[in-house]
Amino acid sequence: MGKIASPILEVAMVDAETVTAISEALHSFGFSKWHVFGGAILLGIIYNGKHILAHIQNIMSIKNNFLLEQKKIDAKIEAEREKRKRKSLKGKQ
Amino acid sequence: MEMVVDFAGYVVVALLSIFAFAVISAYAKSRLLSDKLLALASKEFQEKSISIMETPSDLPDVVLDHIAFLNSQAFAKGTPKTFYRLLKSYNQGAFDTAQPKAKSLTEAADKLRPELRELLGELTVMWFNLIINRNLFWGTLIAFELKKLRASKGDLTHSAASVGSTIFPTLEMGFGRQVC
Numbered sequence: 001m002g003k004i005a006s007p008i009l010e011v012a013m014v015d016a017e018t019v020t021a022i023s024e025a026l027h028s029f030g031f032s033k034w035h036v037f038g039g040a041i042l043l044g045i046i047y048n049g050k051h052i053l054a055h056i057q058n059i060m061s062i063k064n065n066f067l068l069e070q071k072k073i074d075a076k077i078e079a080e081r082e083k084r085k086r087k088s089l090k091g092k093q
Numbered sequence: 094m095e096m097v098v099d100f101a102g103y104v105v106v107a108l109l110s111i112f113a114f115a116v117i118s119a120y121a122k123s124r125l126l127s128d129k130l131l132a133l134a135s136k137e138f139q140e141k142s143i144s145i146m147e148t149p150s151d152l153p154d155v156v157l158d159h160i161a162f163l164n165s166q167a168f169a170k171g172t173p174k175t176f177y178r179l180l181k182s183y184n185q186g187a188f189d190t191a192q193p194k195a196k197s198l199t200e201a202a203d204k205l206r207p208e209l210r211e212l213l214g215e216l217t218v219m220w221f222n223l224i225i226n227r228n229l230f231w232g233t234l235i236a237f238e239l240k241k242l243r244a245s246k247g248d249l250t251h252s253a254a255s256v257g258s259t260i261f262p263t264l265e266m267g268f269g270r271q272v273c
Contacts, residue, residue, distance in 0.1 A: 023103065033106040040110030044117030051121035058128035062135055063168050069139045070164045073146055078151040078247050 123229065131226040138167065138219040145212045155202040156213065163220045173231035175226050182246075205211040 026032070045052065101181070142160060166172050182188060202213055223237060225232040 009098075010106075021170070033102055037110050037113065038105050041113050044114040047114075047190050048118055048121035051125055055121065055124045055128060058132070062128070062132050066135050066139065068167055070167075073139070073142050073164055074161065076146045076149060080152075080157060083150075086153070086226065 106154055120229075127226055127229060127232075129254070131223070134223040134226050135167075138163075138216070138223050140211060141216040141219050141254045143246065145209065148209070151206065151209060152202070155198050156205070159198055159213075160216070163216065167220060167223055168227075172236065173228040176224055177231050177238065180235060184238055184241050247264045 013016075026036070142164060145152070145160065152160075179188075202210055205213065221235070225235050225239075
C-alpha cells in the first residue's frame with residue numbers, strides 16, 4: 001500500500017502551476033495525457049521484458065516437450081489400430 | 094478553474110499509469126508461476142497417458158480414440174475458450190448425456206478393468222488441469238465451472254470420463270475436426 005500510495009500523494013501535492021507548465025510543455029511537443037499513459041504501459045512491458053521473454057520461452061519448451069511425447073503415444077495408438085485392422089482382416093479371410 | 098481540471102486530469106492519468114504498470118508487472122510474474130504449474134500438469138498428463146497405453150490391447154477402440162483426442166487437443170489453439178463454453182453449457186444442463194457417442198464411451202469405460210477405469214478418469218482430470226493452466230483468464234473461468242461440477246458430481250476422477258464423453262464430441266465439432 002505504502003509503495004503505491006506515496007507516489008500518488010506526491011503527484012497530488014505537486015503545485016498546480018508546475019503541472020500546468022509541464023502540461024503546456026508536453027502540448028508544445030505534441031504530447032497529450034494519453035501519450036503519458038501509453039508511455040507507462042510501454043515502460044511496464046519493457047521493465048517486465050525479461051519475465052515476458054522467459055514466459056514465451058517456457059511455453060515453447062513445454063509445448064515442444066509435450067509434442068515429442070505426444071508423437072510416441074500417437075504412434076502406439078496407431079500401431080494398436082493397425083494390429084486390430086490386420087486381426088479383423090484375418091478373421092474375415 | 095481550468096487549472097484545477099487540468100491538474101485533476103493529470104492525477105487521473107498518473108493513477109491509471111501506475112495501475113497499468115502494476116497490472117503488467119503482476120501479470121508477467123503470475124504467468125511465470127503458472128508456467129511451472131503447466132509444466133507439472135503436462136508431465137502428469139503424459140505420465141498417465143503412458144501408463145494407460147502400457148496395455149493397449151485392453152482398451153476398446155472408443156477409449157483409444159478418446160486418448161488420441163485428449164492428446165491432440167491439449168495444446169491446440171482455442172481449446173481453453175471452447176472447453177469453458179461447453180463446460181458451462183454442461184453445467185446448465187444443455188447437453189444430452191444419452192447421445193450415442195457419449196453413451197458408447199461411458200459404457201466402454203464401465204467395462205474396463207477397475208485400475209484402467211481409474212486411470213482413464215485420472216487422465217481426463219489431468220487434461221482438465223492442463224487446460225486450466227494454459228490460459229490465466231479462461232483457466233480461472235474453467236476452474237470456477239469445475240468447482241460447480243465437483244459440487245454436483247462429487248469426486249471428478251469417477252465422473253470425468255463420462256463428463257468428458259458428453260462434452261468432447263461437441264468439442265471436436267467445435268474445432269471442425271473428427272478424430273474418430
